[in-house]
Amino acid sequence: MADSFILWLHGLGDSGPANEPITNFFSALEFKNTKWAFPTAPSAPVTCNRGAIMHSWFDISNSPITSKSVRDENDVLKAVHDVHAILDTEIASGISPGNIFICGLSQGGAMAIASVLLYPKTLGGGVVFSGFVPFCSPVAKRVSPEARKTPILWCHGKVDTLVPFEAGQDAYKLIKQIGMRCEFKAYPDLGHSLEDEELQYFASWIKNRLGGSSEVANHKFFCRLFNLCST
Numbered sequence: 001m002a003d004s005f006i007l008w009l010h011g012l013g014d015s016g017p018a019n020e021p022i023t024n025f026f027s028a029l030e031f032k033n034t035k036w037a038f039p040t041a042p043s044a045p046v047t048c049n050r051g052a053i054m055h056s057w058f059d060i061s062n063s064p065i066t067s068k069s070v071r072d073e074n075d076v077l078k079a080v081h082d083v084h085a086i087l088d089t090e091i092a093s094g095i096s097p098g099n100i101f102i103c104g105l106s107q108g109g110a111m112a113i114a115s116v117l118l119y120p121k122t123l124g125g126g127v128v129f130s131g132f133v134p135f136c137s138p139v140a141k142r143v144s145p146e147a148r149k150t151p152i153l154w155c156h157g158k159v160d161t162l163v164p165f166e167a168g169q170d171a172y173k174l175i176k177q178i179g180m181r182c183e184f185k186a187y188p189d190l191g192h193s194l195e196d197e198e199l200q201y202f203a204s205w206i207k208n209r210l211g212g213s214s215e216v217a218n219h220k221f222f223c224r225l226f227n228l229c230s231t
Helices: 017-025 073-092 109-116 165-178 196-212
Strands: 003-009 034-037 042-047 054-055 100-105 127-131 152-157 184-189
Touching: 003 073, 003 109, 017 165, 017 196, 034 127, 073 100, 073 109, 100 109, 109 127, 109 165, 152 165, 152 196, 165 184, 184 196
Parallel strands: 003 034, 003 100, 100 127, 127 152, 152 184
Antiparallel strands: 042 054
16 A cells, blocks of 8 residues: 655646656655556636637636736636545545645646645645746635645746746745745746756655655656646
């Protein structure tokens, strides 16, 4: 039986299976008891892409996305409910909430932070790559005391044009104001994509929270596969 669980949420227009190569950054030996899940968002028309039908966790009205962009919070909350149902199933199977991690890229990163903030238990961590906080209204009062204990890792490229670096900085300030621990890592030459340095650090960050002792595999796997409009 798995003793830890990592949920990865993809970006706009992407799919869960297309992101599975991320597991190559995790030592098969160290994480042999870790269960992964790569769900695919439902298909829906997306306003910022002229109503095109694509995999999307919630609608996005405009691009680039900033901390002031309009959000359809009901759409976001519906998606968060679905993510929470996945977590509840894993906890019911015997996995401790403290060994559960929600992670994601871009729109998936927005889903990850929203799901962490609104989950009523302390999780192992939330990891956001090039993401944003998908709420317009004040969210702090909705964050439970237990959720405030969940640590966050936020990675953002300084030359990101789809979700500008400033959106990540604003999210970091909000998370700190809520009283949560957040490590913010800036990548000077990175745009709106993933790179191997980020994913290697991601693997070591999770390993440290699971108490692993041996080294995470230093496997070089260039991941700019994901730079298609993955907002």
